[in-house]
Amino acid sequence: MTSPIPLYIFSDIETESFKALHVLQIAAITDKGDKFSIYINPGEPLPSSSLEVTGLYFHKQNLYRNGCILPSVSAKKGLRSFSAWLQSFNKTIHLVFHNAFAFDIMVLLRHFSKQKLPFPNCVLNIHDSLPACRKFIQIQEISGFKLGALAEHFKVPLLDAHNAIDDANCLKEVCEALVKAKELKLSEFLNSYVKPITYFQAKLKPKK
Numbered sequence: 728m729t730s731p732i733p734l735y736i737f738s739d740i741e742t743e744s745f746k747a748l749h750v751l752q753i754a755a756i757t758d759k760g761d762k763f764s765i766y767i768n769p770g771e772p773l774p775s776s777s778l779e780v781t782g783l784y785f786h787k788q789n790l791y792r793n794g795c796i797l798p799s800v801s802a803k804k805g806l807r808s809f810s811a812w813l814q815s816f817n818k819t820i821h822l823v824f825h826n827a828f829a830f831d832i833m834v835l836l837r838h839f840s841k842q843k844l845p846f847p848n849c850v851l852n853i854h855d856s857l858p859a860c861r862k863f864i865q866i867q868e869i870s871g872f873k874l875g876a877l878a879e880h881f882k883v884p885l886l887d888a889h890n891a892i893d894d895a896n897c898l899k900e901v902c903e904a905l906v907k908a909k910e911l912k913l914s915e916f917l918n919s920y921v922k923p924i925t926y927f928q929a930k931l932k933p934k935k
Contacts, residue, residue: 737899739891743777747834754891764892768799827855854917
């Protein structure tokens with residue numbers, strides 16, 4: 728039986744472009760510091776924009792980042808690994824993404840569906856830190872609301888942008904710094920923009 732106390736997991740994905748035909752990396756970190764990261768082999772060449780933004784490219788059946796070969800798995804194996812990691816906590820999971828509602832969660836759901844895999848039923852809610860930050864930070868206080876700008880504002884290190892595990896860790900630390908600065912509880916901040924996973928699953932279903 729899952730715990731009634733949710734586990735917040737700060738997450739990020741890397742894709743080849745905004746089209747998100749391929750998920751190339753999935754990474755996450757719990758509010759306790761447990762980490763997950765996996766690279767997914769696209770099985771075909773990637774657009775030049777992928778190299779420019781993420782440093783990721785496909786060459787001779789392997790995935791590379793910044794010139795270094797990466798251990799990578801098939802899409803099905805990568806998604807199964809992420810699902811198994813989430814379920815291993817035996818808790819109700821709340822996933823947190825920066826721009827979750829407009830991008831990350833629909834991309835993940837679409838790729839689980841494409842691989843004919845069930846989305847892990849331990850995930851109850853999805854939180855979007857982007858509009859939450861806009862709610863609690865005055866626009867004149869900050870240069871922007873992208874993760875890099877927030878990291879700079881709160882003096883949180885972002886050593887390797889567009890490496891999903893560094894981005895997920897940075898997101899966690901930005902949220903922790905924000906709630907400390909604004910004297911909020913983490914749940915109060917994150918619950919300002921939250922939707923149940925069923926909302927997004929319903930959007931994914933084809934209209935009759």
